[in-house]
Amino acid sequence: MLELASRSGPNASARRRIAWFCDLDQVHRDPSLLAAAQEKAGLTTLLPESHHTHTSAFRASPETDRLCPFRDWRTRPGLAEHRQTFKLGPEDFPVLPGILPGADDTPLRAVLDAAHALRIEVWGHWGLWSYGAEVYPELAALDLTGGRLNSLYARYGHGFCPSNPAVNDWMLACLRDAVRHYEIDGFYVDHARYPPPANLQALFSCACGHCEAEAGRLGYDFPAVRRAALALRLALCRLDTDRMRKAGEPVRDLEQALDLLGAPPESLQWFQLRARILAGQVKQFRDAAHEEARRPLPFGADVFPPSVSLLAGNDYALWEESADYLTGGHGAIVAWNLVPVRACRELAAAALRVPPALPESDVLRFFYRLFGLENLALPERVGELDAFDKLPAVRLFELEYRRLADHWGRRVPFYPPFPGWLPAREIERLLSVLQEVGCQGIVLSHVPLDKPDNLSVIRAFAASKV
Numbered sequence: 001m002l003e004l005a006s007r008s009g010p011n012a013s014a015r016r017r018i019a020w021f022c023d024l025d026q027v028h029r030d031p032s033l034l035a036a037a038q039e040k041a042g043l044t045t046l047l048p049e050s051h052h053t054h055t056s057a058f059r060a061s062p063e064t065d066r067l068c069p070f071r072d073w074r075t076r077p078g079l080a081e082h083r084q085t086f087k088l089g090p091e092d093f094p095v096l097p098g099i100l101p102g103a104d105d106t107p108l109r110a111v112l113d114a115a116h117a118l119r120i121e122v123w124g125h126w127g128l129w130s131y132g133a134e135v136y137p138e139l140a141a142l143d144l145t146g147g148r149l150n151s152l153y154a155r156y157g158h159g160f161c162p163s164n165p166a167v168n169d170w171m172l173a174c175l176r177d178a179v180r181h182y183e184i185d186g187f188y189v190d191h192a193r194y195p196p197p198a199n200l201q202a203l204f205s206c207a208c209g210h211c212e213a214e215a216g217r218l219g220y221d222f223p224a225v226r227r228a229a230l231a232l233r234l235a236l237c238r239l240d241t242d243r244m245r246k247a248g249e250p251v252r253d254l255e256q257a258l259d260l261l262g263a264p265p266e267s268l269q270w271f272q273l274r275a276r277i278l279a280g281q282v283k284q285f286r287d288a289a290h291e292e293a294r295r296p297l298p299f300g301a302d303v304f305p306p307s308v309s310l311l312a313g314n315d316y317a318l319w320e321e322s323a324d325y326l327t328g329g330h331g332a333i334v335a336w337n338l339v340p341v342r343a344c345r346e347l348a349a350a351a352l353r354v355p356p357a358l359p360e361s362d363v364l365r366f367f368y369r370l371f372g373l374e375n376l377a378l379p380e381r382v383g384e385l386d387a388f389d390k391l392p393a394v395r396l397f398e399l400e401y402r403r404l405a406d407h408w409g410r411r412v413p414f415y416p417p418f419p420g421w422l423p424a425r426e427i428e429r430l431l432s433v434l435q436e437v438g439c440q441g442i443v444l445s446h447v448p449l450d451k452p453d454n455l456s457v458i459r460a461f462a463a464s465k466v
C-alpha cells in the first residue's frame with residue numbers, strides 16, 4: 001500500500017482514509033467544519049472543489065497561462081449553451097480541462113493552512129476531458145465517421161479528444177505548476193474519462209486523427225476496429241425479440257453483452273482501445289506529478305462503476321498501472337448508483353425510437369440484463385427512471401461495491417464514492433460490504449454532520465482495521 005504524505009504521521013498507512021470531496025468555498029467560509037468532520041467522522045483527507053471554478057481554485061503561473069488553449073473562454077460562442085446545460089451562473093467558469101486563467105486562490109491557500117493545522121491532508125483536484133467541448137468544438141472528440149457530436153446527449157457531457165497534444169501538453173504544464181506552487185499532499189483528477197455511457201454518441205468517439213495515430217502506436221488495426229464499432233452502432237438500432245429472448249441467462253461481461261446485441265466480437269476492441277488511450281495519458285500525468293513533487297504525492301482518479309466501466313474508458317487493470325489509488329464520481333451524472341441506470345434509460349429510449357415497435361418493458365428488461373441489473377425491481381417504463389429518488393439507491397450501490405471484488409486487482413487502494421446521506425442502518429450495511437471487499441477507505445461528497453447515527457457508523461469504519 002502506498003505511503004501517506006509525511007504530515008499524516010508514521011502510522012498513517014495502517015489507517016483508513018475518510019475523504020471529503022468538499023465545497024472549497026463552504027469550508028473557506030466555515031473552517032470549523034474541518035475539526036467537526038475530523039472529530040465526528042474520522043476525516044483524514046480533503047478533496048476541495050470550488051463550485052465556481054470546478055477545480056481546487058488553483059491559480060497557474062503566467063507562463064502556464066500563456067500555454068492554455070482555452071485562454072479566450074470568456075468570449076467563446078458555445079459558452080452560453082454550456083452554462084445553460086449545466087445550470088452555471090454568469091460568473092462561473094465553464095467545466096473545461098485543467099486550470100483556467102483568472103481564478104482567485106485565496107480560499108485554497110486558507111483551506112490548505114486550516115487543514116494542515118489539523119494534520120488533515122489535502123489532495124488537489126481538477127478535471128480532464130469529459131465536459132465542455134461544446135465551447136471548443138475544434139478540440140472535441142469526433143465520432144466514427146469523423147463528424148462532430150451534436151447536443152442530443154450534451155447533458156451528460158460533451159467530451160474532448162483525449163489524444164490531442166495541445167490539450168494534454170498544457171495539462172501537464174498545469175499539473176507541474178500546481179504541484180510546485182501549492183503544498184498539496186496528493187492529487188485527484190476528475191473527468192479522466194469519456195462521457196458516461198448514457199451519452200450514446202460519445203460511446204462511439206473519439207475517432208479523430210490523433211486517436212487513430214495513438215491506436216496505431218498501441219498496435220491496433222484502427223480501420224478494422226472502426227468497422228466493428230460501426231457494426232455495433234448499427235446492431236443497437238436492430239434489436240429484435242429473438243435477440244432479447246436469448247438474453248435469458250445472467251450476462252457475464254461486456255464481451256457477452258456485445259454478442260447478445262449482435263455486434264462482431266472485434267467491437268470489444270473499440271472499448272479496449274479507448275481504455276488504453278486514457279490509461280496511457282493518465283500514467284503520463286501521474287509520472288509527471290511524481291517527478292515534479294519530489295515528495296510522496298498519491299495521484300489518483302475516479303473511475304466508472306464496475307458494471308459499465310469499460311464502456312466509458314475505464315479498464316481497472318490498466319488504471320491500477322496508471323494511478324496510485326482509485327475512487328469514483330459523485331453527482332447526478334456520474335454517481336455510481338445512477339450511471340448504469342441512465343445508460344439503460346438512453347439505450348432503451350433509442351431502441352424504442354426505431355421501428356418495429358417493441359414492448360417498452362421488454363426492451364428495458366433486456367438492457368437491465370446486459371448490465372446485470374435484472375434483479376433490482378427497476379421500473380418498466382423509461383420515463384420512471386428519471387425519478388432518481390424512487391430508485392433503490394442502496395441496492396444499486398451494493399451491487400457495484402460487490403462487483404469491485406471481480407474487477408479491482410487490489411494493486412492500488414480503492415476509496416469508493418460513498419452515500420453518507422442514506423439512513424444509518426443502510427450505510428452500516430454498505431460499509432460492511434466495503435470491508436469485505438477490502439476497500440481502504442471512502443470518499444464522501446457530504447459529511448452528515450447533522451446525523452449523529454451516521455457519524456458514529458462512519459467513525460467506527462474509520463477506526464476499523466484495514
Ligand SMILES: [Zn+2]
Pocket residue numbers: 141142161162163164206207208209210211212
Ligand atoms: Zn481523438
